Amino acid sequence: RHVATPNFITYGAAVSACDAGKQWERALQLVAEMLSRHVAPNDVVVGAAVSACGRAQQWQQSLRFAAEMRDHGIRPTAFTYAAVADACEKGWQWEWALQQLEEMVAYRVNPDLFVCSAAVSACEKGRKWEQALELFHQARSRGITPDET
Structure with a gap:
């Protein structure tokens, strides 16, 4: 067998x-x-x-x-970074969610909608509207457009 x-x-x-x-x-x-x-x-x-x-x-x-x-x-891939950013968002850790975006850029991994959404949501939970708005504009400048979710 x-x-x-x-x-x-x-x-x-x-x-x-x-x-x-x-x-x-x-x-x-x-x-x-x-x-x-x-x-x-x-x-x-x-x-x-x-x-x-x-x-x-x-x-x-x-x-x-x-x-x-x-x-x-x-x-790490965009998928990995998005999962980490999402975990940070669930833990109300906006600084660490933003760190994921910075690491992505440093490691030449293109941010995608999922990691950007998690980071924006983490900023929203942390009442950091300025950072959330800046992330939104950065995402749009990279060609990442929000969906309807």
């Missing part, structure tokens, strides 16, 4: 299930297991783990985990 070895797809499904269930600790454990088995997590897996942290109001863990992934040579 052959037992299949878990790959990034099966791990990804498990991490996504943890995200849906707000099981952030288990999501991070699964990614750590992936790394120990030399299975490279892709941006969807990393984003789901970060999202699990955000859903559970663990914005600090999302920041730490994203930095840890960079230390492992896993380059």
Whole structure:
């Protein structure tokens, strides 16, 4: 009888299930297991783990985990930055949400609608309307147009 070895797809499904269930600790454990088995997590897996942290109001863990992934040579994508910014927004951490945009520019990752929306929303929660308005104008100058959501 052959037992299949878990790959990034099966791990990804498990991490996504943890995200849906707000099981952030288990999501991070699964990614750590992936790394120990030399299975490279892709941006969807990393984003789901970060999202699990955000859903559970663990914005600090999302920041730490994203930095840890960079230390492992896993380059963050717009998807990852959006998940971290969203976690920061859920934790009412507008400064850290803005930091995600700054890092994106520094790492030459193009900001998208999702990360810009999370950062604007975080500024709104922090009553930082000036920053929210500035972000809105910056997004438009980059060709990012708001949708109806």
